[in-house]
Amino acid sequence: MIYNNAPLAFEITSWTKTNIKTAIQFSTQDIDTARLIFSLTKDGVPLPLSAVTGKLVMFMADGSRFIKNVEIVDKVEGIAEHVLTSDEIKHYGTVNAELNLYYANNQAISVHKFSFNIDRALVDTDIAPIAEYYIDDFEALIAKVNELYDEAIATMEELRQKFSDLENIETKAGAQEKADAAEANAKAYTDVHANNKTIHITADERTTWNAKETTTGSQSKADKALGDAKAYTDTHANRMDNPHAVTKAQIGLANVSNVEQAAKIDFDTHASDTIKHITADERTSWNAKETTTGAQKADKALTDAKAYTDTKVGQLTSTWTTIPLINGAVTDATVPLRYRTKNGGDELQINGGFKSIRNDHRDGIAES
Structure with missing residues (x-):
């Protein structure tokens, strides 16, 4: 529900x-x-x-x-x-x-x-x-019924008091006398009214007036009413100020946004702007320049990158290589005698130590 x-x-x-x-x-x-x-x-x-x-x-x-x-x-x-x-x-x-x-x-x-x-x-x-x-509510209903009962009792008491005096009750003879007098008065009034020529017209008068109304007055009034109606209708039809206050929702456009649109002249002006837009010939010409000049820039950039890479690779430090010893010489266990090259072989580095079998001293070689 x-x-x-x-x-x-x-x-x-x-x-x-x-x-x-x-x-x-x-x-x-x-x-x-x-x-x-x-x-x-x-x-x-x-x-x-x-x-x-x-x-x-x-x-x-x-x-x-x-x-x-x-x-x-x-x-x-x-x-x-x-x-x-x-x-x-x-x-x-x-x-x-x-x-x-x-x-x-x-x-x-x-x-x-x-x-x-x-x-x-x-x-x-x-x-x-x-x-x-x-x-x-049943209790409230009982109270309402009691209220209506009290009102009915009060009404009955009023009626009882009105009919308590029997002498005031109209007799048949008295009622007939009053009825005859009323009938006579009514007939007299009717006769006077029927003979009043001021407020009544004859059949000939009615025919004459109807003819005048038909030929002259009615046509004139009808023509004027038609002209007024047409003028009002034309004026109303040409109103552009929404006289009936019609809303978007009433004509099924409640979900349409009030987005401002550019006028056609604005679109035409934008389309004709040769500064903001390029032609097909201009695009072809610029693409051709990009092919020759741009390619030269790309070649130079590639050459510079290769030279930089070769330089950096030449500066890389190679791994240490232990130097083999002869004549019973023993390399130092903590810092063995070793060498390596740097800068693409242009520099040789040696460090470490060794000892002879004939004595117990260490001959250290500083790094060079």
Whole structure:
């Protein structure tokens, strides 16, 4: 089921007597879909609604009054709701409402007074709702019946007093006399009226006037009315100021953006701009220049890159190579005697140490 929901959060405090004007607006076409949802709290926590009967009182703009039971949808979280019926939603205008809670122990709380609006849909403009009085409460209904009973008793007492004096009751003879006098007066008035030539016309007068109206007055009036209607229609048709205030949504253009478009003359001016645009001949000529001149620039860049790479490669340090020893010489275990080349072989580096088998001293060779 689809509903047009209107949530209302009410805190049970002493401010409950303040009338809250909400922004809720239903339509007379929200039949069985206009739903008021009440979230009730007390001291910041949900108000339990066990053993509670909620009643919604609504005073409509046309004087109708409804007292309806609200539905408790969540007793723990304190949530109740009411869906306006087809009889209630047709009473358009401002609705003043109040939610009241009645407990089983005879306690009662006035939760909040609030108001909302029911807008009359265009399709309902010719519908005038009749004032209604509805009470969804048996005890209140009994009170209303007792009220009507008291009114009926009071009316009977008034009638009894009016007929208590039998002498004032009209007799048959007296009534006949008054009827004959009234008939005579009416006949006299009718005769006088029938003979009044000032307010009546003869058949010949009517024929003459009708002929004049047909040949002269009617044609003239018809021609003038036709001319006025045509002039008004032409003037209205030529108006360009949207006299009926038609919106984009009404003609199916609600999703069209109001994007400003350039005029055709602006497009033509841009297309003819030879500074911003190039021709096919200019493009061919520039491409040819790029082929000869650009290629020369590319060759030079390649040569420079190769020279730079060769220089850097020549500066790379080769790996160390241990020097083989003869005549019983032993290389140093910590820093063995070794060599390497640098700068492409232009530089030789030697470091490390070795010792002879004839003594126990180390002959160190510094790096060169």
